[in-house]
Amino acid sequence: MSLEPRRPVEHVIECENIGKSFPAPGGGRREVVRGITLRARENEFLALFGPGQCGKTTLINLIAGLDSVTSGRVLVNGETVREPGPERGVVFQSTAIFPWLTTMGNVEYGPRMAGMGRAERRRKAQRYIDLVGLRGFENAFPVQLSGGMKQRVGIARVYCNEPRVMLMDEPFGALDAQTRYLMQEELRRVWEAEKRTVVFVTNNIEEAIYLADRIVVLSNCPATIKREYAIDLPRPRNYVSPEFLGLRKEITSIMDSTL
Amino acid sequence: MRDDNRRNQYFLVSLASVITVLLVWYACIDVLELKSQIVFPGPVKIFRTFILKLHTRSPDGATLLSHLGASLKVTMLGYLLGAAAGIPLGIAMAWNRLVDRLAKPLFDLLRPIPGIAWIPLFILLFGIGTFSKALVIFLSSFVACTVNSFTGIRQTKDVHLWVGNVFGATRNQLLFRIAVPTAIPMVFTGLRVALGASWAALVAAELLASNVGLGYMIQQSRAISRTDIIIVGMLAIGMVGAILDKILHAVEARVAKGMNVR
Amino acid sequence: MMKIRLSRGMIDVLSGAASIGCFLLLWLALTRHTGLGELIPGPDVVLAALFKGLFGKVGRHGILVHAGYSLARVLAGFAIGGAAGVVIGLSMGWSRFAEAVFQPLYRVVRPIPPIAWIPISIIWFGLGESAKVFLIFLASFANVTLNAWSGARDADRQLIGAARMLGANQRQIFLTIVLPSAVPQIFAGLQVAMSNSWATVLAAEMVRSSEGLGWMIVTGMSNNDIVQILSGIVAIGVVGFVLSVAMRKAEALLCRWNHGGR
Known part of the structure; x- marks a missing residue:
């Protein structure tokens, strides 16, 4: 910090x-x-x-x-x-991604908590969503994703927080x-x-x-x-x-x- | 995490909270006399009234316990009949398509009407006796039991029924050996909701038209501004409701042994 | 597939119509041709009275205005009680200290049905609107508190851990994890609260009021007017149905993430 x-x-x-x-x-x-x-x-x-x-x-x-x-x-x-x-970012076995947030909401969570502005954190999150191959699923809720996709969200979420x-x-x-x-x-x-x-x-x-x-x-x-x-x-x-x-x-x- | 030391600490906080409320209540009413005892009686007066009402008939014609007995009798009558009718109907609607088609629409028509809305009709048709009150309670209990039994049976997993089929179970065996046991927790949820609804419906019925019972007692006391008796009556209503609920929990733990009851 | 599903939907509608139609016909026939007609009016009379009452007058207002009075009381008390229940319930689920403070008081108050507060609310608040709003407040407060409490307490530890690891502080964890975790449970509580509120407002209006649907059926009783009671009950059912559908729609909208499937 x-x-x-x-x-x-x-x-x-x-x-x-x-x-x-x-x-x-x-x-x-x-x-x-x-x-x-x-x-x-x-x-x-x-x-x-x-x-x-x-x-x-x-x-x-x-x-x-x-x-x-x-x-x-x-x-x-x-x-x-x-x-x-x-x-220190953790990717959990049980994914532990937030079910009430979309893919975008999950990935941008860390920067949002740190107070980063909306446009900037969205841009950043989008980069990692693309990196893990989830483009097109930004607005999907976790219940709509498969197990592998949820784990990708978990990885992108941690990457986006730059641990x-x-x-x-x-x-x-x-x-x-x-x-x-x-x-x-x-x-x-x-x-x-x-x-x-x-x-x-x-x-x-x-x-x-x-x-x-x-x-x-x-x-x-x-x-x-x-x-x-x-x-x-x-x-x-x-x-x-x-x-x-x-x-x-x-x-x-x-x-x-x-x- | 939650070790015993911590738990004791929180118990003390709870105790302090209760004592504070009682003390503030006592101080405001009995010491500072911020409100008259008639509008808001203090804890001491309520305790005295409680003891007194255990053996005095005045001013409403019966002791606390005989009011309570009268209320309980009517409630149990309506409640048990409602459960006896509602649980089988719920199961039948969930299990049998014909019953579902014919009974469900009528039931859905009945469902959004609170049980106590029937009170005026029943009193007009059948007078203010036990029958009207029991009928209102019956309806309140019946609706809750039907809805929850229906949901419970519908929760049966297809795979469990397939297993039954593979082992050659008859349709009746599937119902009584698989679907009904699955539904038991929901049936009990229904019984608990029904108990609360029955108890509330009874109080409403006794407030409106009765000559005995806890609801009658608090309504009469309002007319003569005996707030102390009203509060004693309310506490008795609450306590009995809580005890009935506890008893039902104990029964549930017995019946649903081995099933995942909290 | 499409064809089968369509025809099944049709059968549901048809059987529903048939079942309700049979019921109405039976009711009509019995009141026309047997002694029952002297006791209660037929459905045609009730529906005619309902339509007449919608735009004409029952007492001082039309049925729509009576329904409006009842609804306004419910919504006012429900808004206050729901908000207070969410705040107190969440704080109890989040802080063990708040839990220890409020739990014993809550345990005493909760088992008392809101209806049992009617007499004392009249003494405390008089005959005006505030007594009724107070009762609805009680009716919604208890259920919402319970559900917000358990919803916040049962928030997934692992999700809280995930939020901490992503850098959220305590306040942020509460707002972004505990609160949304509790929303489905809070909604379940609000739904129960709404149906309890609806029943309670009717009881309150039956005991003491000069307008509202509860007033309508209770004056029907004192004037020996069964048609007024029955048309009032139909109106009560319709409003109750609309309220529960509205709550379900709101839940579906706000808890979109909780409902599976694409």
């Missing part, structure tokens, strides 16, 4: 030894995240890949500030995260396989057109290898870091190239051994 120049930081996101536990039903506490240290550089596409239901979403919520850490700390741009803020960091929580998890491939390709295209620092949570290994610069493999509950892989294949990547399949086999095998 401040107008002073951004302090140069080496890592846009720094998670230092963070842990999170919730009160368990029936007493005690349930540990969901344990001792995770994680860093992301400017414009890096980082995938968090892991099995099961717990841990990954919590990790995203901690970075987003939607939830608070029980131990350790999260820094974004060198500042401790305490609550949600516009420099430093984009956090994506299994954004394509609820889509059918065909749409999922399509959306992976779309996201790659959009991200290469306008690079951002992305933390992308997924339980789909192909998706992680197709999109990410680096994959962090998490263990099942409580989530800890098992291994990291840097992926330096040129984009767009080929799902059936030997390198792709080799990586896929390797990561899958270390997952199997932990289950």
